[in-house]
Amino acid sequence: MATGLTLKELSKKEMLLTAGHRMCAGCGAPIVVKMVLLASEYPLIAANATGCLEVSTCISEYTAWKIPWIHNAFENAAATISGVETMYRSLKKQGKIDKEIKFIAFGGDGGTYDIGLQSLSGAMERGHDMLYVCYDNGAYMNTGIQRSSATPFGADTTTCPAGDVIQGKPQQRKDMTRIMAAHGIPYVAQASPSHWMDLMKKVRKALDIKGPKFMNIISPCNRGWRSRTDDAIMLSKLAVETCYWPLYEIENGVTKVTFKPKEKKPLKDFIKPQGRFKHLFSPENEGMLKTFQEMIDREWEALLKASGAE
Amino acid sequence: MKLKGWKEVTPGAVVTEGGSALKFKTGSWRAFRPRWIEENCIQCLFCWIYCPDMAVKVKDGKMTEFDYDYCKGCGICALECPGKKGNKAIIMEEEGK
Numbered sequence: 001m002a003t004g005l006t007l008k009e010l011s012k013k014e015m016l017l018t019a020g021h022r023m024c025a026g027c028g029a030p031i032v033v034k035m036v037l038l039a040s041e042y043p044l045i046a047a048n049a050t051g052c053l054e055v056s057t058c059i060s061e062y063t064a065w066k067i068p069w070i071h072n073a074f075e076n077a078a079a080t081i082s083g084v085e086t087m088y089r090s091l092k093k094q095g096k097i098d099k100e101i102k103f104i105a106f107g108g109d110g111g112t113y114d115i116g117l118q119s120l121s122g123a124m125e126r127g128h129d130m131l132y133v134c135y136d137n138g139a140y141m142n143t144g145i146q147r148s149s150a151t152p153f154g155a156d157t158t159t160c161p162a163g164d165v166i167q168g169k170p171q172q173r174k175d176m177t178r179i180m181a182a183h184g185i186p187y188v189a190q191a192s193p194s195h196w197m198d199l200m201k202k203v204r205k206a207l208d209i210k211g212p213k214f215m216n217i218i219s220p221c222n223r224g225w226r227s228r229t230d231d232a233i234m235l236s237k238l239a240v241e242t243c244y245w246p247l248y249e250i251e252n253g254v255t256k257v258t259f260k261p262k263e264k265k266p267l268k269d270f271i272k273p274q275g276r277f278k279h280l281f282s283p284e285n286e287g288m289l290k291t292f293q294e295m296i297d298r299e300w301e302a303l304l305k306a307s308g309a310e
Numbered sequence: 311m312k313l314k315g316w317k318e319v320t321p322g323a324v325v326t327e328g329g330s331a332l333k334f335k336t337g338s339w340r341a342f343r344p345r346w347i348e349e350n351c352i353q354c355l356f357c358w359i360y361c362p363d364m365a366v367k368v369k370d371g372k373m374t375e376f377d378y379d380y381c382k383g384c385g386i387c388a389l390e391c392p393g394k395k396g397n398k399a400i401i402m403e404e405e406g407k
Contacts, residue, residue, distance in 0.1 A: 007355035008371035019364040019380035020331030025339060026384030030362040057331070060323060061314070064331035196359055230385030230402075233360050 002041055005200055010038050014066070021064035022056040026229030028219035028236065029053045031193045032135045033106065036217075037067070039200035040207055042102040045084055046070075049077035049111030052142040052221075053135065075115045078123035078132055081105040085128045102207050103130040108219075109150035110140045113176050124183045124212040131206050134176065135219035145224040149174040152244075153292050154285075155276045157224070162279040167288055172295055180214040181250045187213040189249035189258075194237035198247055198258055205249075218245045226275025238270040243300040248307065255306040264300070267293045336363065340383030342402040344376055351399035357387035 003009050016037040023030050029052060037044065045068045048054040054071050057064040072080040081103050091097040105123075107116050112134040120132060139157050140146040147157040152173045156162040160169040181188040187209050191199040199217065206213040218239050220232040227235060239245035240259060244267060247259040268289070271277040280289050320326065353373060358366040365381035367374050388400040 007359050011355055011358055011368040011371055015364055017364070018329040018332050019377065020334040020336060021363075022331075022334070022336065023362060025362075025382035026386055027362050030364075031360060034364065035359070058325065059331075059334075061325060062331040062334050063325040063328065066328040193360070228385075229383075230389040232362070232384075232386055233390050 002204075005039075005197055005204075010200075013038055016044070016066045017057070018064045018066060020062065022059060023052060024221075024223055024229075026222050026232055027052070028137065028193060028221060028232040029108075029135045030057075031232065032133075032199075032217045032219050035193060035196055035199050036104065036106075036133055036203050036215075039203035040102065041204065042100055042207055043067070045081075045088075045101060045103050047072065047077045047081035047084065047103075047105045049105070049107035049116050050074035050142075051108035051111050052137075053106055053108065055142060074111055076119045077105040077107045077111060077116055078120040078130075081130050081132075082123040082126065082128040085130050089129075103128075105130060105132045107132070107134055108140075108142070109134060109136040109138060109176075110142075110148045112136075112216075113149045113174055120180075120214075121183065124180065124185050124214065126212075127185075128212055129210055131203070131213040131215065132180075134214070134216045136176075136216055137219045137221035137224060138173070139221075139224050141221045141224040150176065153295060154280050154288050156226075156279065157276070167279055167285055168276070175299070177214070177216045177250075180216075183212075184253070185212045185214065186210075187249065187251050189213075189215045190245065190247060191215060191217045192236045192240050192245055192247060193217065193219070194233050194240060195247060195259060202249060202258075205251075209251075224276065226278070227273050231273060235270065235273065238265065238273075241265045242267050242270040242296070244270050244296055246300060246303055248303060255303070255308075257303065257307045257309060260309075267296050335379045336382055337377075337379045340378075340381060341405055342383040342385060343378070343405050344381065344383065344385070344387055344400050345403055346373070346376060347397075347399050347401065350394045350397045352392065352394055354392060356390045356392065357400060360386050360390050362386065 085103045146159040154168040162168045189202040242265045365377040391400040
C-alpha cells in the first residue's frame with residue numbers, strides 16, 4: 001500500500017537521512033534529500049558525487065545515511081550508480097536477488113552541470129534504470145563559492161566577484177534540465193523543496209518509470225547566496241513564483257508545467273534578499289537587472305510555448 | 311569518540327553502521343533556540359518537513375518537541391510556521407538568555 005502524500009502519513013515513515021550530519025544550519029540540500037527519500041516506496045541505493053552533501057553526511061566513521069550509499073569521485077556519480085545498477089540486474093538474472101530496488105545518484109550543480117556532465121550523459125544514453133537528482137545551489141559552495149555553469153547571471157562569487165572589472169557573473173546559467181531532456185530519456189523534471197508535494201509526486205513518478213530519469217531541484221545555500229539562515233524555503237518559493245525556477249516535467253517528450261503562479265512576481269523579489277545580487281541594485285547596474293529579468297521572461301515564455309499553454 | 315588508528319580502520323574506510331551520525335550531536339552549533347508554543351500549533355507539520363536537521367520530533371502524526379541535541383537553530387521552522395490566528399507556534403530566542 002502506498003503511503004498517502006500527506007505530512008501526517010509521511011511522518012510515520014522511517015527517516016533515511018538522520019540528524020547529526022554536518023551541513024550548515026539552514027541548508028537546503030538535506031531538505032531536498034529527505035523529501036526524495038521519504039517519497040520513495042522502494043528500497044533505495046544511492047551514489048553521491050563529491051560536494052557539500054557528500055562531505056558533510058559521511059565524515060569518517062559517521063554516516064547520516066540509512067541506505068547503502070557510495071561515494072566515488074566528483075565526476076562519476078552517474079557512472080558509479082550505473083555500475084551498481086548493472087550488478088543488480090546481473091544478480092537478479094542469476095536468481096541471487098529478487099527484491100525490487102531503485103537507484104539514485106545525488107550531485108550538486110558542480111558535480112552535475114560541469115564535472116559530472118559527461119558521465120551523467122553517458123549513463124542516460126546507456127539507459128540505466130536510475131534517477132539522477134541534482135540539488136542545484138548555483139555554485140561550488142563546498143569549496144568556497146566559486147562560479148559554476150549553474151551560477152545565475154550577475155551573481156557574485158569568489159571567482160567572478162562584483163567589483164571594478166565585472167559585475168558578478170557575466171554569462172547566463174546553463175539550462176541543465178533541458179539538456180537532460182534532449183537525451184530523449186523518459187522523464188525529466190524540475191522541482192523545489194518549497195512545493196514538497198509537487199517534488200514528492202515527481203520522485204514517485206520517476207521511480208515508477210523504467211529507464212533513466214533526471215530531476216533538477218533548487219537548493220538554497222545561505223552561505224553562498226549571502227542570505228539569512230532561515231530563508232531556504234522562502235527563497236525557493238520565491239524562485240518558483242518569479243519563474244526563476246519553474247516547476248515542470250517532461251514525460252516522454254511531453255512538457256507539462258506542474259505549477260503556474262497565479263501572478264508572476266518580478267525577479268527582484270527573489271534576488272533582493274540575497275547578498276550575492278546586492279550590486280545589481282546600484283543605479284549603474286539597472287540595465288543588468290533588466291537583462292536578467294528579460295532572460296527569465298524569455299525562458300518562461302519558451303517553456304509555456306513548449307507545454308502548449310501559449 | 312576517539313579516532314581510530316590506521317590499523318583499526320575498515321578497508322576503504324567503509325562505514326558499516328547506517329545512521330551512525332546520530333552519535334554526533336550538532337546542537338552546540340545553535341545561537342538561536344526555537345521555542346514551541348503548543349496552544350498556537352495547528353499540527354501542520356511544516357516544521358517537521360522543512361527541518362534540515364531532522365530535529366522535530368513527531369509521534370503518531372503530531373509534533374511533540376524539538377530535538378535540541380541536533381537543532382542548529384537555523385530558524386526555518388519559525389519562519390514557515392503558519393501559527394494560529396496570526397500567532398506563531400514557533401519563535402526563535404537567543405541562546406543563553
